[in-house]
Amino acid sequence: MTPRRRRMALVLGIVGGVSIAGALALSAFRQNVTFFFDPTQVVTGEVPAGERFRLGGMVTQGSLHRAPGSLEVRFVVTDFSHDVPVSYTGVLPDLFREGAGVVAHGHMRPDGTFVADEVLAKHDEKYMPPAVARSLKRRHGQSRADATAAPTPGAPAPRAPPSSAGT
Amino acid sequence: MTWTWFHRLGSPPYVYALAARLTPWFAWPAALLIVGGLWGGLVLAPPDYQQGDGFRIIYVHAPSAWMSLMVYTTMAVAAAVGLIWRIKVAHAVAASCAPIGASFTFAALVTGALWGEPMWGTYWEWDPRLTSELILLFLYLGYMGLRAGLEDTQRSDRASAVLAVVGVVNVPIIHYSVTWWNSLHQAPSVMRLAKPTMAASMLVPLLMMLLGFTLFFGAVLLVRLRGEVLSRERSASWIREIVNA
Numbered sequence: 001m002t003p004r005r006r007r008m009a010l011v012l013g014i015v016g017g018v019s020i021a022g023a024l025a026l027s028a029f030r031q032n033v034t035f036f037f038d039p040t041q042v043v044t045g046e047v048p049a050g051e052r053f054r055l056g057g058m059v060t061q062g063s064l065h066r067a068p069g070s071l072e073v074r075f076v077v078t079d080f081s082h083d084v085p086v087s088y089t090g091v092l093p094d095l096f097r098e099g100a101g102v103v104a105h106g107h108m109r110p111d112g113t114f115v116a117d118e119v120l121a122k123h124d125e126k127y128m129p130p131a132v133a134r135s136l137k138r139r140h141g142q143s144r145a146d147a148t149a150a151p152t153p154g155a156p157a158p159r160a161p162p163s164s165a166g167t
Numbered sequence: 168m169t170w171t172w173f174h175r176l177g178s179p180p181y182v183y184a185l186a187a188r189l190t191p192w193f194a195w196p197a198a199l200l201i202v203g204g205l206w207g208g209l210v211l212a213p214p215d216y217q218q219g220d221g222f223r224i225i226y227v228h229a230p231s232a233w234m235s236l237m238v239y240t241t242m243a244v245a246a247a248v249g250l251i252w253r254i255k256v257a258h259a260v261a262a263s264c265a266p267i268g269a270s271f272t273f274a275a276l277v278t279g280a281l282w283g284e285p286m287w288g289t290y291w292e293w294d295p296r297l298t299s300e301l302i303l304l305f306l307y308l309g310y311m312g313l314r315a316g317l318e319d320t321q322r323s324d325r326a327s328a329v330l331a332v333v334g335v336v337n338v339p340i341i342h343y344s345v346t347w348w349n350s351l352h353q354a355p356s357v358m359r360l361a362k363p364t365m366a367a368s369m370l371v372p373l374l375m376m377l378l379g380f381t382l383f384f385g386a387v388l389l390v391r392l393r394g395e396v397l398s399r400e401r402s403a404s405w406i407r408e409i410v411n412a
Binding site: 007008010011014015018019022026033034035036037038056092093094095097103118119120121122123124125126127128129131132133134 | 213214216218222225247251252285287288293294295340349353354364365366
């Protein structure tokens, strides 16, 4: 049975070796694997200066402002410990909502505003019928169920009904 | 414990006949579950509170993505068994898995792109989940290319089996990519330790589709396996007996 044992050890060795190599490579390239940076990483300077990057987080309730007569919008992206103001000119995706996830691609202006040229909506893993969402909202005073609704600092403003923000 | 059942699975004539007998037991439940799941998901299930009717693509996307991982795992385990125990039928199973898995991976990527455009606002992003799933497609294609490139069956079995075993590290990377790194793709709704984050009326059809796709894979694998065994054993006497009978 020795050759079979040897082949078994070889197969396990391949899997183990490749796993370790993969883990080392992925941790070495952690920066490059990161799809977006959150506001805390931006504020603490983990983001390479002067480069384009993606900023991800939640759109702060009540922070969305549209410039009348143009496609320019301003909103604040938060991870509930730090905030980054974002300015964007263009059409927002249908699922873009205050209180929902967003990923913006762009660069930081020296004044601390993130200028985005692309805004993507990041939705959560919850699926439910509209009626359930409405009754949850009535009970909790918000449209999203529970888990991801991390404690919002300050007074949690009542959430706006889910409306298409695409126009 | 007796290992006769395991040793019999190494015999091509036995596996050829067994696969034929088992196929309908996979195919019919698969057909019923997929038809029922599609009816439940596309007609009976309510629209989603955020995505409306658009979320219904999940009934094809999630089972395809799940199968892309499951088929790869099956392929890698069969390849490892073939390498360690030198069982030709195990290599035949691995070889039969590859085109099925590649098709599921392709379906997952295409349905994901079609879903991503209206919901996220993009067909494709170099996001960890999307990128690792694309690498899975290349692993399948590489495996098939390597097999096709080597004339000698034994050499192509062993070389491609090593590739299949090496590539298996990608499977947990795909599954955990959304938890390990920031990702545009949302976390799993069903394949998680806690309760599924989906209303029951939407979840039941999805589970039917998952089971239906799994059984469908079983049926297609059995059919492909018979073809693979036939082509490998084409000069064997037991095949001549079947053909002449």
